Amino acid sequence: MRIYLKDVKNNEKVKIYIKKADDYLDEIGYTEHGFRHVGITADLAFKILKKTGFPKREVELAAIAGWMHDMGNFLGRENHPQNGAILAMRVLEEMDGDMNEIAAVGEAIANHEEPSGIATNPITAAVVLADKADVHRSRVRNSNPATFDIHDRVNFAVVKSSIFVDQEKKEISLNLNIDIKICQVMEFFEIFLTRMVMCRKAASVLDCEFRLEVNKTKLS
Structure with missing residues (x-):
């Protein structure tokens, strides 16, 4: 049977795994x-x-993979993409999903993280780009800026993040507004360079160029 994002959102196991x-x-x-x-x-x-x-079905599968992509983290951070893929495939099998679609979702989850992940199809590419685009201060849990590590500081510095697809130019742009009093642009690149390389490769799978714009300055 065909599974939709709303079905996955309502699945109790998925809710527990994400939490x-x-x-x-x-x-x-x-x-x-x-x-x-x-x-x-x-x-x-x-x-x-x-x-x-x-196609609509690939679009839906990308959304499903996006919803499930990080739920393997409670089994350990290092191998969370592969662990999450196994968990997701088991859940989708229990939901009587189509095996080809289950495999596609599993592949996207298993390959969403650098340095080992490789996007070789549109579903995986979309999840990679979507995941890496979520850079924002609202993700920072630490309430004491004096104790921020570099990841906290970089995320907290991003006051606005958006991704834009220009189908005519075949470009996918990640636009960030960064408070440079909190984090310099070079510090941003210190931890995000490998992610941006992964985004560029993912965009190429979608026959697009990846662009990064920080504070209205094009950097790639």
């Missing part, structure tokens, strides 16, 4: 990876594939 994953990351000092983040990732993955002209 457990976010609770675990909270305990070890990571930024927010809960329902806010997976919701944004699912929504952006949906929009990216829709605007680049892919």
Whole structure:
């Protein structure tokens, strides 16, 4: 049977896995990876594939993968993409999903993170771009700026983040507004360079160029 995002959102196991994953990351000092983040990732993955002209079913599968992509974190941060893919495929099998579609979702989840992840199809590419686009101060849980690590500081410095698909120019642009009093642009690149390289490769799978704009200055 065909499974839709609304079905996955209502699945009790998925709800538990996402909450457990976010609770675990909270305990070890990571930024927010809960329902806010997976919701944004699912929504952006949906929009990216829709605007680049892919079939409705692939668009829906990208949204499903986006919703489920981080739930393997409670089994350990290092291998969370692969662990999450296994969990997701088991849940979707229990929901009597189509095996080809289940495999596509699993592949996207398993390959969404650098340095090991490789986007080789549109669903994975959309999830990669959507996930990396969610850089924002609202993800920072630490309430004391004096104790920010570099990830906290970079995320907190981003006051606005948006991704724009120009189908005519075949460009996917990530536009960030950064408070340079909190984080310099070079510091941003210190931790995000590998992510931006991954975004460029993902965009190429969608036959697009990836552009990064920081404070209205084009950097790529």
